[in-house]
Amino acid sequence: MKNIKYYILFTALLSMIACKKDFLDTEDVTSATEQNFYKTPNDAWKALVGVYDGLQRVWSGGIAFPVASTIMSDEAFGGTGNADGFGYQMLDEFDKLRSPSDQDLFGDSWSLYYKAIYRANMLLTHLDGIDWKGNTTLRNTYEAETRFIRAYCYFDMVRLWGNIPLITKPTTDNVPQANADSVYKLIAQDLKFAAANLPATSYPAQDPSTHGRVTKWAAESLMGRVFLYYTGYYSKPDVVGEISKAQALASLEDVINNGGFGLVDKFANLWPAASLNNYAGEDNKETVFAIKYTFTSDWNGNVDGNTWMVLYGIRIQSIYPYGMGWGGATVNPKLWNAFAPTDSRRTASIISFNDEKLNFTNIKDQREYTGYTIKKYTPMADEAGKSLAEKMGGVSFMISQYQDYVSIRYSDVLLMAAELGSAGAQSYFDDVRKRAYGADFVQTPVNEDNILNERRLEFAAEGIRYWDLLRQGINVASSAIAESVTVQNGGVNTTKTILASKIQETKGLAQIPYTQITLSNNVLKQNAGW
Template identity: 25%
Template sequence: MKTLKRLIDSKLLIACLLISGGVTSSCSDLLKEEPKEIVIENFYQNKSDFDAATNAIYFPLRMIRSEHVAVLSAHTDWGYGRGSRAQYNDFEGFNPTNINAAASRWNSFYQGIRNANLVIEKAPMSEVLTEEEINSYSAEAKFLRALTYFDLVRNWGGVPLRTAENIDLKDVPKSSAEEVYDFILADLEAAEMYLPESAAESGRPTLWAAKTLLADVYLELEEYEMARTKAQEVIDAGAYQLVQIASVDDIREKIFGATLITSSEEIFAFKFTRQTGQGNGLPWILNHPSTGLYNFGGAYAHYGDATNPFHKEWQDGDLRKGLWQVVDFGLGDSTIVNGKYAEPQAVDNTGAGNNLPVYRYPELLLVFAEASARVEGLTEGGLEAVNQVRRRAFGLDPMVASDMDYMMDGLTLEEFLDIVLQEKAYETQFEGKRWLDLKRTGRAEELVMKNKGISIAERHYLWPIPLDELNFNEAMSPADQNPGY
């Protein structure tokens, strides 16, 4: 059984109920409730209570991650959604069905934030924890809170900043995106100070995970020198290396396999197990029954098209391209489905054992390559970072120069940045990265038009703030809604 995956033991169940006020499905309900006195009186009495409370932060974040990644993948220039999900790739904004689905994701994110806030609030008040333990629990909670606010601000823009200091308040005003980013950076700087270099259990954040998230946040903020510095610190630590592969099956088994505990390139991932209510739902969402990659068939709710220029221009021989298979399920013989997450022994449609990566070493290398290029221009170090990812993709030793390498001669800075953006798209397909990169770089309209022939409505760039938030949070009003909703 994977570490951190047996979350529903009796202790954690009590923790989840206490922390959520007995409600684990709706943050709008939490907003209407006063914090329970039982949490103060009967909980946080010993280290095992704080272990359970910290684990409870993960529960809502893990459960929503599969759907969050799937939705982001339909927003891309390469991915399509089927059924109600088709509306995501129309790029016209959300209809009522998907407005409600976005509200569910918002609620789960804020539930995770609330649970993190409780740990951050209570740990320093403990009379049984050592100073080292207080710092450790707080650092882990702040890392998870920062990660969650990073998801929120990139998809919703400015949002209410619910913190350990205002945890008793129902009504919290909407903060600007700049204020949210300042808060994220403060959390990560604190986490960076106290997270360990090596996790005691697989699935816990480390110092290197905090530095990686910092590098990504700085990249988002166009603070490229800081992004390069943080990424370089992770590279120089030598804690990670690319998993070598020789086949498409190696990708499925050695990097994303259902029985993997971790890998040499995993920086941070949400952990799942083959257990009802504790598994990863993304493999079922993506797979098609005809491929035999999922023992419960699959919903094939997201797919691609081999005639899309993104796929047509993808070089043959790249093992990552081989994750796509042609399956005509009524949309034409160019329809392709992705088998990145294979699971032959899932217990049900949501019971896959595959972990869901948040950051892997190849992405960190590409963050470094982009940031360093924007600071220094083309360098051998930046080019080597990209080439390591590319070599591995073709089944080569990532550390040995090859004929597949991109070469410095004749390469302009803009061409190099295009290469980095495209390599990241290939490497992180169905990890929820491409749409956010397209928005960040200002390339969304250009590349969605090029690859899908669709113009993006302005309201599609930010998701709608839930009506429950606007109705029950009296510090907000309809004027705080995002444009177009």
Template identity: 35%
Template sequence: MKKIKYLIALSTLLVAVGCEDYLETDNLYGKSLETYYNTPTDIEEAMAGVYNAIYVVTPEGSEPIAANLMSDMMLGGGGPDDASAKRVDNFIDPAEDTYRSMWVQSYNGIARTNAIIEKTASADFSSYFPSAEEAQQFKAQAIGEAHFMRAFFYFRLAKFFGGVPLITAVDDPKDVPRASYSETFAQIATDLKMAIETLPSTPFPTIPTATYGHANKWVAEAYMGRVYLFYTGYMTNINDTPTNTLPLVDGGSLGASEVAAYLEDVINNSGYALASDFRNLWPYSYVNIAAGNDEILPWAAEEGLSWVGQDGANPTFGTGNYESMFVQRFSFGDWGWNNGNIYTNRLSLFGSIRGNSLVPFGEGWGWMTVNPRLWAEWDDEDPRKLGSILQVGEPSQGTGNWSLPNNQDHFTGFYNKKYTALQYPNEAGTVQGMFVQLYGWGNADMQLMHAQDFIFMRYADVLLMHSEITGTAEGLNAVRARAGLDPVGYSLEALKQERLHEFAFEGLRWFDLVRWGDVESAFNYTLNVSNSGAAATYQVNYRPETKGLVPIPESEIRLSNGVYEQNPGWE
């Protein structure tokens, strides 16, 4: 079977641009700003290094894991020794550097985009292409993509940390103080605007499969919607400075109508579309087909599910995925590599059922157990409920042989089904991971077998963001219709419920709670859980004074010699 190819740069894009630890990278091959970025191959390698910075070393520093743990959808979980999951879940930072890997990798990515933007603009690639027009198209793609990725990294930082140091040129000083919240978002919006204006308007079905997972114009337009909603919501509901505009670096701003127009461009011209069935986005819809046995997951077989795959419009393993717009691609790992497990999807590993290796749902560490309130309050008629939440002890779910391990904390009876370990017998009858079999990987270690894409942006979000910004129900009802639900009139409450059910466990809920100003009331409950087999209660201690932000890593504050100030509530 065809092996998947990933542009994971383990030691390329090696630019030393400063004296601070968080921005330094090793120049392993003698490449520098003077000797690199001279050919299209250099730029492609450099861009691979940019995408490489999405990966972080520590699981709690991973955006989707941290955001899921902090949301009201999921509990810390894990075993008694999984203290970090419980700390993130309960807004505690005794280790001082819980989120440092996110900080470090984001600034590594920013440094690399700065170099690409500056060096590509002045490079002459004409001798590498048949025409000057093609050379210019290559430059525009590289510069636009780099601007998007710089916005992506600053947005990741801003969502978690607030205003951060802005370093937008290779020679910028590295000891600048933190910018304000508005200044940080002005930089994000300006980079996105530049990406939108620079990247080509190539419809999705004609975008080469080899570049699937990379940013394009439509992704930049979709992210402008997300950035606008987060910034205006945060300023209005958390910062008590109401606004309906997104600032730009030049002093201008973008209003709701302008951002809605970007989303309408995606809707009308991008070629992206909703999958026919929400459940076909998730790999569990493929296990019966792959194993040639409808009894492995009876529920999926009865529903006639068919995975759309994760190679874009390429239908190699499914019908073709037109909904996933921007994804983090994962491969496999090897313990012989330095940080050899960061390229496997640890959201799937850490969120899978603890202590049970079942078919088709394999074993993981049991983090991020699902809040039973979500299950109880979700309408059974909505197929996304069973399409998102995995029940244990249910034969139709492939969990009939499940048993409660004696080291599972925050046990609720529910795990997430979207990102989870999947496995089934191979032709020899040996149970192996789904992606190990699909892509022919030799190492079947249960910790290294998760090559499922993480979806940062999908088309359903474009529709729901458009409804929220315009106050209209068309996009909202398109998403509901896909789930077989009746149309509703637009209201913010209806929009909130739709996002809750459409994007459960996809790392968006926490940021929605913050921007809507719902975070202070989201945790007013107590749950009965099981901790290592003993009855216990669970309650979150969210502190409003933190304003929805996590602490600046203490080691970064020390490295700055006091230039950085700690976030409120974490001093």
């Protein structure tokens, strides 16, 4: 079958909308064709802009990967409005019977990922037809950036959905699902190429105008994350023969020793809502890789904003300095309680309505209210309740949130290296904890259990915890996530139950959109439990 929904036309590929940073600023190319476009390095540059734009857009519809990761974990519940549908509860509880009509929860997400991959494949296919005038370094740099973005997208997708179509060239064919090993092999090869062909420019020496572009350090860091997840979830010694434990650790040590990164002095200063006037800023020394956003989205197809962050906002109410949103991903109280009172990350990561004396008056419209919500990624407002995104010129708080998603932080690199057995493991572990506890720091022995617990606290609500649980095994993950707890639906105490058996039945995977299965004439097969 031709023209499956998740592919895009070439002309759509070339309608590239500029992103926030200068390196992404370029004119639209609407009259180009595949035959006349890929001729010069400047053409390749414009196509590369389109690849980055594809990555920026992948979470502009459906359920964003960070949101899904947080809700599927033991960090947060689905939340949202008390009169809303139960799609987020279906996701949260791994139970399709919670909302049987929600058969396309990830429909837009699936399509947007494959659109991004199409853009990457289109550029990769045409690189050798471009007259580079002997500049093979530039050619390889563009290929490296593109292959990283393709690997990034596939890593999200293979974790979410397991067996997925593996597409490495532009096509409209009806491609069946590949086994996970084939996908991971491509991911590993793409990341290795990226790491080998991007310049080793340390963070302090980077041109600020290039912030947001893929670096050698981002590729090496993602190699470590891929190794830990794949070898854990699939119980394998290496990543399909492509990345060994020694290679993963060496990549992370290279980032530590040569990347020029460091920890921001105070944890709260990493997050706008937690620091206000002391925010360390975008692209600070701890940011290894971020997906860039800005406030210039509109209702006419310009998708530059962080459109998923509004889900985390307080339900239809601004309470300075927090802006309104949809009340999704209400934080599980056990996450708040997992932090020691002396751990500065607790109040930097989570909004506690009681502790901050916030007068939430809209509780009757809130589902699964717990008294806690996410602070790291929350919309912000001024003292009069005006959205900061709108004050900056955004057309609506719903689509104009501008906070970047920091996908890889330097503290993650330190903890991954410690987990993989670095000789500096105790020092790396201590560095992360010293910042968290300040004068109350007490050294804890570095071991796997302590590292994983530290990761839970360090990366709360950053889209990492769920995958850390799954890579310990489905039994460990289901045991951590399953519970019966009291929440408030519309202000009324209600028992919420998440069953371990549902998580085990699905193997922790998400629902493949049924529309895609139909469009494929049932070539695509649904995951177990969905």
